[in-house]
Amino acid sequence: MTAAQWALWGCGLFFLTGLLTGVWKYAQIASSDKSRAHYYVDVAHRASLMYAFACLVLERFASLSVWSNAVNTAAVLTSMLFFALAVGSYILHGWLRDTRNQLQPPHQLGKAHFPGGAMLLFMVSLIVAEVGGFLVLFAGFVAGYSEAP
Template identity: 45%
Template structure:
């Protein structure tokens, strides 16, 4: 017997589970690199991808709670949550890309205009998306 939660919270919880499963898989990749490298270390971006995925999975779980308690309509919560999740997953994918290519240990060492734009969009998307959900929580639970 489960509790009743909205579609917006269910989809956000699903995203948290998928990201957590990705984190577990990235842990296998990291472990494999640790065991096969001469220094017994994974590439820095494989390590970053693994850690980021773990953190983003739990951040997405936290977002799901705020979504569940938000006063906004399902479509507003879902849109805001998925914007945040999109940027979480995009960041993980970027780290995986650099880890697989082994092309850098610091993607900001020689930043491109595309990277600068991506970072601005990420900042706006993550902070903006969560702010919408958090405002819905405040309206729904505190006012």
Template identity: 45%
Template structure:
């Protein structure tokens, strides 16, 4: 049996936890749909549920890239955790809007820091993924 690196193990664990979170968000979404006169959940409850499902599988892809990366464990773990931090932060922000029911478009009247956070999210998610993909390419093709 092959032993996984700690970087891969951590990302696999996070993937599973995000998936469980997504399933719990599905219960919240269902309750809103079941009690709403329109049979719809708040848009951000729906977005949180769907995003968590997608991010759980995205984290699984990051774990696979990590396992086959030639980069040091610390580099892989840092890159993966940066990306996953922003995955989790995005889901959390969607949950806040869903709970508060304060908007159906967070960019219509953004709060202070929204755009800065989005630029950080873009850099963190794309940057972390790029590092892991580069490590995979170097390790598997060169």
């Protein structure tokens, strides 16, 4: 499968996740005294839709990149993995209703707490993966664009 095809699969899956979390969000709003969904249900819904369109950006740049399919696929899948991990964490916090700010110490998951260093490591990894993945694709586009007649 090409990098562009992986990105389109990601787009479809994130868009579907956005639609389904939208149903969940509505159900929580409809059953809430304050007509609100849990903070992370709302975040999961919005982030899923945002990442669906981000995958279209990845697809376009992967299609225009001069790098090999292996390099472009690694860049696309790395970015999409961290998109999925982010949305997964939002869904988990929305399901558990355990926090309104996963970055605020003490970092919790349900009733468990985990070290701040783990959150820092994850966030640095996410930044490197998402920014780095796109930079690879963008550099491949720039390299091809500058070679065009």
